[in-house]
Amino acid sequence: MTSELTAVRSLRANGLPVTKEKQKRHWAIALLRSRWLWIILGATVLYAACLGWMYVTSVTPTPAEGGGEVPGLNLSAIRRSATLALPTLAVWVVAFVALDRFRPMRLGFWYLALGWGAAVSTALSMVINTWASRQMAIVGADPATGARAAVFVAPFVEEATKATVVFFIAIAVRYRIVSTLQAVTLAGLSAAGFAFTENILYYSRVIVYSSVTIGTGNPEQALNSIVFLRGVKTAFGHPLFTSLMALGFIVGLRAHSKIVRIIAPLVGYLAAALGHMLFNFFASIGADDTMMAIMGWGIALTLVIYLIRRILAEGRRQRDRLGDYVDMGWLPPSVVTLFTRQRTRWACFFISVTHGWRAMLATVRIQRTMSELAYLRDAELHGTVDEAGALRARTLLDEARALAPVAITDPAVQKIQLPQFPAWLRLRRRRTAVGPWAPPSPVPASFLPGTVSSPGYSPVDPRWGPPKG
Numbered sequence: 001m002t003s004e005l006t007a008v009r010s011l012r013a014n015g016l017p018v019t020k021e022k023q024k025r026h027w028a029i030a031l032l033r034s035r036w037l038w039i040i041l042g043a044t045v046l047y048a049a050c051l052g053w054m055y056v057t058s059v060t061p062t063p064a065e066g067g068g069e070v071p072g073l074n075l076s077a078i079r080r081s082a083t084l085a086l087p088t089l090a091v092w093v094v095a096f097v098a099l100d101r102f103r104p105m106r107l108g109f110w111y112l113a114l115g116w117g118a119a120v121s122t123a124l125s126m127v128i129n130t131w132a133s134r135q136m137a138i139v140g141a142d143p144a145t146g147a148r149a150a151v152f153v154a155p156f157v158e159e160a161t162k163a164t165v166v167f168f169i170a171i172a173v174r175y176r177i178v179s180t181l182q183a184v185t186l187a188g189l190s191a192a193g194f195a196f197t198e199n200i201l202y203y204s205r206v207i208v209y210s211s212v213t214i215g216t217g218n219p220e221q222a223l224n225s226i227v228f229l230r231g232v233k234t235a236f237g238h239p240l241f242t243s244l245m246a247l248g249f250i251v252g253l254r255a256h257s258k259i260v261r262i263i264a265p266l267v268g269y270l271a272a273a274l275g276h277m278l279f280n281f282f283a284s285i286g287a288d289d290t291m292m293a294i295m296g297w298g299i300a301l302t303l304v305i306y307l308i309r310r311i312l313a314e315g316r317r318q319r320d321r322l323g324d325y326v327d328m329g330w331l332p333p334s335v336v337t338l339f340t341r342q343r344t345r346w347a348c349f350f351i352s353v354t355h356g357w358r359a360m361l362a363t364v365r366i367q368r369t370m371s372e373l374a375y376l377r378d379a380e381l382h383g384t385v386d387e388a389g390a391l392r393a394r395t396l397l398d399e400a401r402a403l404a405p406v407a408i409t410d411p412a413v414q415k416i417q418l419p420q421f422p423a424w425l426r427l428r429r430r431r432t433a434v435g436p437w438a439p440p441s442p443v444p445a446s447f448l449p450g451t452v453s454s455p456g457y458s459p460v461d462p463r464w465g466p467p468k469g
Contacts (some may be wrong), residue, residue: 010388016175016376017392040108047119049135054123058201073124073204081203084223085196088231092192099307100185101288101342102314103178103371109169113186116165117193124161125194129154147284155241155276159269162190162238163245170253172422178375180250180310187246191238198238199230237279238302243303245272275299315340317325321374321381330397338409339370347411355408362407369400 011018031037059072097110133149166186170177175185176459206226210219248268252261282292319385325331338344352363373396379385408414 007388007391010386011391016385016388022214036108038196040111043112043115047115050119050123054119054126054197057126058204071208071210073201074105077204077207077211078200080202080207083225084203085199085231088199088235089192089196092188092195092235096185096188096192096239097187099181099311101311102181102318103176103368103375105176105185108174109186110189112169113165114193117162117190117195118197119193120462121158121161121164121190121194125154125158128157128161132157148279150284151277155273155280158194158238159241159245159272159276161358162194162242163187163269163272165190166246170249174253175376175379177250178313178379179314180247181314183246183250184252184307187242187249188239191242192201195230195235195238202226202230207295227288233289234279234296236296236383237276240296240300240303241272241276241279244275245269254379254382254384315342317378318374321377322370323464324377325373325393330393334410339367340374341349344411348408348414351411351414352408355414357408359408362403363409365398366403366407366409369396369403372396373400426436 008018055078058078059074061069063069063073069087093114097104129149130151166177166183169186177186177356203223206223207219211224245268248271249265251268252264255261255264279292279296319336322331322340324337326333326336338348348363348367349360352360373393376385376389376393376396380389
């Protein structure tokens with residue numbers, strides 16, 4: 001009992017999950033016992049409350065300084081603005097989700113990041129920015145109040161609120177954020193949600209202002225102009241700045257030095273706030289939109305090239321780290337090719353769809369297990385995980401060997417299975433048919449326990465086998 005408690009404490013101290021014995025429960029009971037279900041439901045309630053507060057605040061008329069009142073937004077304008085802002089959001093969501101490819105975060109984490117940026121971050125920014133602009137205003141009419149708040153307050157507030165969800169996820173599941181691609185994906189989704197809500201507010205204000213003000217010119221032309229400006233020309237803004245913060249965050253998260261862990265996220269945050277500040281400054285002084293777009297997209301292109309290089313580097317890192325387990329005799333050599341190539345992983349997934357839902361789930365789980373195993377070894381080499389990594393690696397190897405007989409792991413051996421025609425459509429009935437699907441393809445023998453190709457580790461023996469050589 002003492003050794004078990006020591007192992008559990010060691011795993012938790014390293015931020016690694018503690019695997020418990022699974023009890024046979026109904027799927028509904030298991031779902032209700034999941035803490036992430038209640039976290040997502042609680043976050044959804046929070047998001048809905050923030051969106052409702054912003055809606056009530058936006059539709060309420062505000063008194064003007066010279067008398068009268070500024071009309072609020074209306075539901076028709078908000079609905080139309082959401083339709084116009086949706087394509088930009090869709091493009092960013094697809095881009096960032098496609099970026100998270102080697103060990104993708106679960107759908108719930110993507111939802112938490114996107115919803116936080118669209119609801120909580122925008123609501124907090126509205127409150128803090130409004131309060132700061134009032135504090136910075138000079139008594140009487142002050143046309144520069146909005147510019148000062150946009151340049152000196154909004155960048156720091158907005159970048160801090162957008163990045164908060166990444167810190168929360170890292171605190172809850174530190175072992176899941178293991179690469180630059182994951183940090184940029186979470187931060188980018190939060191920024192895309194923030195830009196979506198902000199664009200709705202800007203577009204709605206143009207629609208309402210042009211409908212109640214005489215002499216504003218062509219209202220459709222004004223609306224199309226701001227949609228093209230914010231949705232296309234300067235759409236790089238929020239995702240680019242928050243991604244800079246994510247780069248500093250992942251450097252600090254994977255660093256062994258405590259000083260780097262503190263300084264790196266701070267430097268990333270200051271870089272994001274400085275870039276945001278310069279962008280707002282040039283926009284407030286009336287700089288040319290085309291020049292701002294060229295400079296901004298040029299910087300964004302540099303970041304894209306860097307992320308593409310990181311994708312290639314992540315592939316090499318997975319090959320090297322899984323190769324370490326092969327050298328130690330704990331995995332067969334074939335896993336390096338089967339689980340580190342994206343085209344092979346996707347081929348296995350599409351083949352598994354034709355083998356039924358059990359094979360599909362097992363294929364996804366074994367791919368995630370092998371990716372976690374590779375990043376666990378990388379964390380051990382970086383010094384961010386101590387001897388507890390061996391306990392977690394043993395659990396992952398047991399899970400992989402249990403999933404291998406059901407999962408699709410080799411597209412060269414396990415082929416697509418086409419469904420058989422119903423009996424009444426066949427010319428001759430076959431008594432050997434056992435169901436609508438053909439018999440399963442053979443499982444690669446190299447992954448089965450107890451074979452010659454995996455002499456270093458046996459699921460029956462709880463001890464580690466000796467390394468080769």
